[in-house]
Amino acid sequence: MTDDAxxxxxxxxxxxxxxxxxxxxxxxxxxxxEPTATEPSPASPLRIRVVGAVAAGTxxxxxxxxxAPDADIVLYERDKxxxxxxxxxxxxxxxxxxxxxxxxxxxxxxxxxxxxxxxxTRHEVVxxxxxxxxxxxxxxxxxxxxxxxxxxxxxxxxxxxxxPPIDGVGTPGVFPVxxxxxxxxxxxxxxERAPRTAVVVGSxxxxxxxxxxxxxxxxxxxxxxxxxxxxxxxLDADMAEPVAxxxxxxxxxxxxxxxxxxxxxxxxxxxxxxDGGERLPADLVIMSVGVRPNxxxxxxxxxxxxxxxxxxxxxxMRTSVPGILATGDVVENLSVLTGxxxxxxxxxxxxxxxxxxxxxxxxGDAEHRGVLGTGILRVFDLGVAHTGLTEAEAxxxxxxxxxxxxxxxxxxxYLGGKKVTIKAVADRATGRILxxxxxxxxxxxxxxxxxxTAITFGATAEDLIHLDLAYAPPFSTAKDPIHFVxxxxxxxxxxxxxx
Amino acid sequence: MTDDAxxxxxxxxxxxxxxxxxxxxxxxxxxxxEPTATEPSPASPLRIRVVGAVAAGTxxxxxxxxxAPDADIVLYERDKxxxxxxxxxxxxxxxxxxxxxxxxxxxxxxxxxxxxxxxxTRHEVVxxxxxxxxxxxxxxxxxxxxxxxxxxxxxxxxxxxxxPPIDGVGTPGVFPVxxxxxxxxxxxxxxERAPRTAVVVGSxxxxxxxxxxxxxxxxxxxxxxxxxxxxxxxLDADMAEPVAxxxxxxxxxxxxxxxxxxxxxxxxxxxxxxDGGERLPADLVIMSVGVRPNxxxxxxxxxxxxxxxxxxxxxxMRTSVPGILATGDVVENLSVLTGxxxxxxxxxxxxxxxxxxxxxxxxGDAEHRGVLGTGILRVFDLGVAHTGLTEAEAxxxxxxxxxxxxxxxxxxxYLGGKKVTIKAVADRATGRILxxxxxxxxxxxxxxxxxxTAITFGATAEDLIHLDLAYAPPFSTAKDPIHFVxxxxxxxxxxxxxx
Numbered sequence: 001m002t003d004d005a006x007x008x009x010x011x012x013x014x015x016x017x018x019x020x021x022x023x024x025x026x027x028x029x030x031x032x033x034e035p036t037a038t039e040p041s042p043a044s045p046l047r048i049r050v051v052g053a054v055a056a057g058t059x060x061x062x063x064x065x066x067x068a069p070d071a072d073i074v075l076y077e078r079d080k081x082x083x084x085x086x087x088x089x090x091x092x093x094x095x096x097x098x099x100x101x102x103x104x105x106x107x108x109x110x111x112x113x114x115x116x117x118x119x120x121t122r123h124e125v126v127x128x129x130x131x132x133x134x135x136x137x138x139x140x141x142x143x144x145x146x147x148x149x150x151x152x153x154x155x156x157x158x159x160x161x162x163x164p165p166i167d168g169v170g171t172p173g174v175f176p177v178x179x180x181x182x183x184x185x186x187x188x189x190x191x192e193r194a195p196r197t198a199v200v201v202g203s204x205x206x207x208x209x210x211x212x213x214x215x216x217x218x219x220x221x222x223x224x225x226x227x228x229x230x231x232x233x234x235l236d237a238d239m240a241e242p243v244a245x246x247x248x249x250x251x252x253x254x255x256x257x258x259x260x261x262x263x264x265x266x267x268x269x270x271x272x273x274x275d276g277g278e279r280l281p282a283d284l285v286i287m288s289v290g291v292r293p294n295x296x297x298x299x300x301x302x303x304x305x306x307x308x309x310x311x312x313x314x315x316x317m318r319t320s321v322p323g324i325l326a327t328g329d330v331v332e333n334l335s336v337l338t339g340x341x342x343x344x345x346x347x348x349x350x351x352x353x354x355x356x357x358x359x360x361x362x363x364g365d366a367e368h369r370g371v372l373g374t375g376i377l378r379v380f381d382l383g384v385a386h387t388g389l390t391e392a393e394a395x396x397x398x399x400x401x402x403x404x405x406x407x408x409x410x411x412x413x414y415l416g417g418k419k420v421t422i423k424a425v426a427d428r429a430t431g432r433i434l435x436x437x438x439x440x441x442x443x444x445x446x447x448x449x450x451x452x453t454a455i456t457f458g459a460t461a462e463d464l465i466h467l468d469l470a471y472a473p474p475f476s477t478a479k480d481p482i483h484f485v486x487x488x489x490x491x492x493x494x495x496x497x498x499x
Numbered sequence: 500m501t502d503d504a505x506x507x508x509x510x511x512x513x514x515x516x517x518x519x520x521x522x523x524x525x526x527x528x529x530x531x532x533e534p535t536a537t538e539p540s541p542a543s544p545l546r547i548r549v550v551g552a553v554a555a556g557t558x559x560x561x562x563x564x565x566x567a568p569d570a571d572i573v574l575y576e577r578d579k580x581x582x583x584x585x586x587x588x589x590x591x592x593x594x595x596x597x598x599x600x601x602x603x604x605x606x607x608x609x610x611x612x613x614x615x616x617x618x619x620t621r622h623e624v625v626x627x628x629x630x631x632x633x634x635x636x637x638x639x640x641x642x643x644x645x646x647x648x649x650x651x652x653x654x655x656x657x658x659x660x661x662x663p664p665i666d667g668v669g670t671p672g673v674f675p676v677x678x679x680x681x682x683x684x685x686x687x688x689x690x691e692r693a694p695r696t697a698v699v700v701g702s703x704x705x706x707x708x709x710x711x712x713x714x715x716x717x718x719x720x721x722x723x724x725x726x727x728x729x730x731x732x733x734l735d736a737d738m739a740e741p742v743a744x745x746x747x748x749x750x751x752x753x754x755x756x757x758x759x760x761x762x763x764x765x766x767x768x769x770x771x772x773x774d775g776g777e778r779l780p781a782d783l784v785i786m787s788v789g790v791r792p793n794x795x796x797x798x799x800x801x802x803x804x805x806x807x808x809x810x811x812x813x814x815x816m817r818t819s820v821p822g823i824l825a826t827g828d829v830v831e832n833l834s835v836l837t838g839x840x841x842x843x844x845x846x847x848x849x850x851x852x853x854x855x856x857x858x859x860x861x862x863g864d865a866e867h868r869g870v871l872g873t874g875i876l877r878v879f880d881l882g883v884a885h886t887g888l889t890e891a892e893a894x895x896x897x898x899x900x901x902x903x904x905x906x907x908x909x910x911x912x913y914l915g916g917k918k919v920t921i922k923a924v925a926d927r928a929t930g931r932i933l934x935x936x937x938x939x940x941x942x943x944x945x946x947x948x949x950x951x952t953a954i955t956f957g958a959t960a961e962d963l964i965h966l967d968l969a970y971a972p973p974f975s976t977a978k979d980p981i982h983f984v985x986x987x988x989x990x991x992x993x994x995x996x997x998x
Contacts, residue, residue: 055977088911088972097913205971336967347977348970355986369965376969385969412587414596445974446945450952452967457956466868468835468951470875470884471847472704473587475944478554478846487854 046071048361049135049150051125051297053077054084055347056328056354057156058111058119063358065115071362073117074148076137078124081180082108087347089183090206093190094213100184128153130301130321152361155303155311155319155326156354157294159345163287164201168263174285177206186284195219195283199272201260203230205377207288208243211252212380214284222253222280224260224272226289234375234386238405239423239437246382255280291345293330308332308343315367317357327357334370336456337388337434338397344373372435374452376445383444387452388435391425400428402461402496404489408481410443412473418442422485424451424461431460431493436485443481450482461489545570547860548634548649550624550796552576553583554846555827555853556655557610557618562857564614570861572616573647575636577623580679581607586846588682589705592689593712599683627652629800629820651860654802654810654818654825655853656793658844662786663700667762673784676705685783694718694782698771700759702729704876706787707742710751711879713783721752721779723759723771725788733874733885737904738922738936745881754779790844792829807831807842814866816856826856833869835955836887836933837896843872871934873951875944882943886951887934890924899927901960901995903988907980909942911972917941923950923960923984930959930992935984942980949981960988 048064050057053075061073075082084104092100108119122140135148161176163169173193175186189195198214200207203225211221223230229240230247244254255274262273263285272280293310304320306312310332317325329345331353349371359366376385394401403425411417420440426433436451438444454464464486471478547563549556552574560572574581583603591599607618621639634647660675662668672692674685688694697713699706702724714720722729728739729746743753754773762784763770771779792809803819805811809831816824828844830852848870858865875884893900902924910916919939925932935950937943953963963985970977 085911085972085977087970087977088913091911091914091972102913209971346970348968348979351977351982352965372967374967374969376971376974378971378973383974387967387969412584412590414587414601415590445969446948449945449949449966449968449979452969453949453952454956456962456966457953457958459956463955466851467948467955468871468873468886469847469948470873470886470944470951471586471845472708472875472877473584473590474877475875475882478584478586478850480847480948483850 046362047149047151048073048154049148049152050075050154050156051135052156052158052328052330053082053119053121054086054156054158054328055350056158056357057154058083058106059351059354060154060156060325060327060358060361061111061117062115063355064362065117067359067362067364073115075111075117075119076123076125076135077119077121078140079179079181080121082106082119082121083111084180085347086178089177089180090209090213092183093186093210094216096213096216100180100187103183104180125297128297128301130303130324133323151323153301153324154357154361155298155301155324155330156328156357157297157330159291159293159329161287162290162292164260164289166260166262168265168269169287171263171265171269172267173265173269173283174263174287176287177210178291186286189284190217190219193268193283197281198222198284198286199224199280199282200286200288201272202287202289203254203256204233204288204290205231205375207286208247208379208384209377210286210288211247212250212378214286215250215252215380219284220251220253220281222255222272222282223247224255224258224274224280226257226259228257230254230256231384234390235384235437236391236423239421239439242421242439243379243382243384246380250380253280291329293343293345295330298326298330306332306341308341310343310345312341315356315369316360316365317353317368318360325357325361327353333368336370336372339370342371342373344371346371346373346375348374372452372455374448376448381441382439383442384439385444385448386435386437387448388433388455389425390435390437391423394425394427394434399434401434402426402428402489402493404485404492406481406485406488408484409477410440410481411476415473417477420444420447420481422447422451422481424464424485424489426461426489426493428493428496431462431490433459433461433464443476447482461486461493465490545861546648546650547572547653548647548651549574549653549655550634551655551657551827551829552581552618552620553585553655553657553827554849555657555856556653557582557605558850558853559653559655559824559826559857559860560610560616561614562854563861564616566858566861566863572614574610574616574618575622575624575634576618576620577639578678578680579620581605581618581620582610583679584846585677588676588679589708589712591682592685592709593715595712595715599679599686602682603679624796627796627800629802629823632822650822652800652823653856653860654797654800654823654829655827655856656796656829658790658792658828660786661789661791663759663788665759665761667764667768668786670762670764670768671766672764672768672782673762673786675786676709677790685785688783689716689718692767692782696780697721697783697785698723698779698781699785699787700771701786701788702753702755703732703787703789704730704874706785707746707878707883708876709785709787710746711749711877713785714749714751714879718783719750719752719780721754721771721781722746723754723757723773723779725756725758727756729753729755730883733889734883734936735890735922738920738938741920741938742878742881742883745879749879752779790828792842792844794829797825797829805831805840807840809842809844811840814855814868815859815864816852816867817859824856824860826852832867835869835871838869841870841872843870845870845872845874847873871951871954873947875947880940881938882941883938884943884947885934885936886947887932887954888924889934889936890922893924893926893933898933900933901925901927901988901992903984903991905980905984905987907983908976909939909980910975914972916976919943919946919980921946921950921980921984923963923988925960925988925992927992927995930961930989932958932960932963942975946981960985960992964989
């Protein structure tokens with residue numbers, strides 16, 4: 001499936017990244033009417049066809065099966081792997097586990113046996129017609145084509161890595177990080193070529209995870225990031241600083257505010273040329289500058305895209321075309337905070353929207369409530385997480401922002417507690433927490449999840465002070481770091497209002 | 500200070516425990532009018548007197564100082580230690596750290612220097628008169644008495660361990676676990692007497708923490724619990740089972756549903772006699788059957804107690820007597836869930852109510868929003884936590900309860916993820932989550948804090964499904980255990996409504 005969405009300019013990561021800056025090519029979506037699927041004729045079982053069988057597609061299919069025991073459900077997947085855990089790829093490459101099949105625990109047989117769902121791998125949907133509700137499918141092994149029809153079509157075509165159009169990008173040794181095949185190819189390259197140096201292009205989530213794991217595997221790693229800080233889509237510059245320090249502390253060289261001009265090498269990559277003429281040795285290159293939604297099929301079907309370039313859906317995952325739903329990384333979602341569409345392709349969101357799509361496909365009334373874009377990663381000994389808006393994003397959105405950054409113990413110092421830094425961003429007018437960033441050696445996931453939960457319910461800074469969180473010395477302190485942040489932030493907001 | 504509240508019958512733990520079953524000795528409290536403190540004469544600084552200088556008393560005093568630079572603030576504490584971390588005592592006894600002063604990081608000098616607050620230790624307030632606003636204070640070193648007056652009196656007299664009136668309870672080698680002196684005395688007893696066996700009476704939080712730590716220190720430990728399960732105040736019987744297993748797995752003998760009849764031994768404890776005539780060897784006995792609020796002074800002042808036997812306060816920590824506030828373990832709080840008074844003396848709550856009292860004492864308008872009674876402890880390799888109501892409590896309160904218990908991985912199995920069990924209790928009528936219990940080797944604190952946060956905002960089972968929690972393989976799974984619990988519980992509620 002070719003893909004003509006415009007690549008996102010901000011370097012970022014596969015599968016958990018920022019809005020693609022795709023140009024909208026269609027008008028605002030018209031909410032679809034209920035798919036005809038909701039009232040199938042009892043004589044002919046409901047035909048559900050799903051394009052894409054990773055997280056959202058398979059979740060939707062199994063949810064549909066649980067709702068509709070008689071539905072006729074077929075998934076088409078152009079790849080040979082289905083239902084795989086893309087987020088685990090760096091840890092396979094780094095050798096934290098040996099068996100790549102761990103990342104694809106369920107094959108077509110499992111879905112057939114457990115759910116009576118047909119999954120056709122290496123089958124690409126090459127065209128589709130919304131009027132006749134017909135798909136043309138090519139068997140990539142035999143090149144044979146066949147047609148199929150649907151009552152409900154579910155687009156779960158996902159997203160693909162952006163490969164920037166630079167000289168030498170096709171040289172062997174340059175890899176994206178998205179599919180199981182990418183994982184196997186990188187692993188084989190390291191085994192067979194014994195590269196000593198690696199350059200990771202882009203410092204989003206996948207870029208940093210790969211940098212960590214390539215360093216674990218013994219390579220000398222450099223990161224090239226176009227913007228002047230790491231993780232520009234997730235962190236403000238001040239919170240990116242300790243992350244950069246952690247990378248440097250583990251020997252990763254950072255080249256921030258630099259662009260890649262070419263990959264050098266003949267039969268294999270040997271170096272990266274960056275602006276200013278500097279040459280970084282690179283026996284292996286990871287391209288992790290972002291992803292874009294796979295919308296070619298949607299466009300052919302006349303399905304409207306949204307302002308982010310991903311497919312526009314309503315809260316029930318309905319597209320602008322009746323009978324066609326879309327789900328997972330290929331759709332945009334509403335921001336819980338702003339109510340505006342954002343594109344944050346994440347595995348956790350794909351699971352949620354998949355479930356909604358499967359329910360709605362079979363006449364259910366599930367709804368998706370939108371996203372905060374919560375994300376987390378491990379970088380060596382640090383956890384790094386964010387939820388909601390950064391300070392920079394909040395200012396760009398026009399909020400009158402009050403922030404506080406605090407570093408406090410995660411748990412009793414006498415039991416080995418460490419320190420975690422939380423930056424919280426609030427709206428001066430309402431006191432509402434708009435976002436938070438958390439960095440530290442432990443307790444990061446807990447704090448970001450509590451903050452994401454609080455933000456979901458519209459919590460103010462004052463609300464944080466009152467949370468009755470669990471205290472015992474092995475786990476926390478009597479006043480949690482979240483309480484401290486809430487107290488100071490609430491005081492700053494009160495003062496800002498007086499002033 | 501003697502204390503005549505009736506002891507709580509349910510065995511439980513010091514400082515973080517269930518309602519005391521004290522009989523109310525006063526009528527419903529009349530909300531106090533604003534203390535005169537709010538409008539001090541500029542000529543004479545506001546006189547704030549605080550009785551008790553552990554968590555709530557010191558927090559209140561420092562908050563008052565920050566609000567009122569000129570106030571005259573004096574704390575009286577009958578103990579010699581102040582501002583200590585009682586929850587850390589088990590870990591000192593167990594040898595996880597060596598220096599007991601770690602638990603009392605700040606002495607009177609610190610408060611004098613940093614906050615210009617006078618703390619008089621070993622000074623007991625032996626009587627008080629609300630009409631003349633006069634205190635009589637005894638210096639416990641010299642036995643000299645003096646008087647003092649207040650504009651605002653703050654009662655932070657805390658709670659004391661219940662010592663059941665059984666034969667031999669005064670035998671050397673029998674210890675409560677509350678003060679730094681208790682910690683030092685137990686530690687010295689172990690060093691000097693080299694006890695080989697210990698019996699812990701009561702299986703609440705402190706009891707189990709002590710059992711764990713005494714076992715770490717090499718003693719053979721038995722627990723006697725009056726009720727047929729461990730942690731009866733915090734866990735339903737089904738969730739107590741894995742905790743009991745963990746204790747047994749580490750060699751702790753459990754005697755559930757048994758009562759202690761006597762402590763045997765002449766100059767030192769040698770055994771515990773339980774009902775039925777069984778004799779448990781006990782060179783050391785820990786009495787951790789619960790605590791009761793220290794309300795003698797409050798009663799003398801005519802301050803109304805609430806239905807739990809602790810001091811009744813409004814959300815601003817005002818008692819029934821104008822000019823007298825109360826805070827910390829000696830007060831009852833409203834349940835966030837039911838709006839009814841409950842007594843859950845916890846260090847985390849003491850910090851919150853101390854801050855409110857200090858603010859209100861100096862004319863501020865802070866309010867306490869009540870408690871869920873969230874608690875957590877470590878038992879060997881397990882974390883055990885609860886928030887809100889147990890199933891048993893919810894049924895007792897009259898809720899039509901729907902529950903779900905689910906065991907799911909905390910994070911990716913291929914990175915060493917383990918399994919956590921969550922039991923969630925919901926109200927069928929509204930779908931609201933009423934409480935949760937969490938048990939597992941990791942990730943327990945995170946899940947209980949997210950659930951406590953969600954419950955605070957009135958979350959339903961359906962709301963849990965939509966939480967945008969942070970996902971990356973080292974920290975979680977794409978669908979968090981909280982999402983799974985929410986999904987099944989929401990489905991059960993929907994089904995229960997249909998049925």
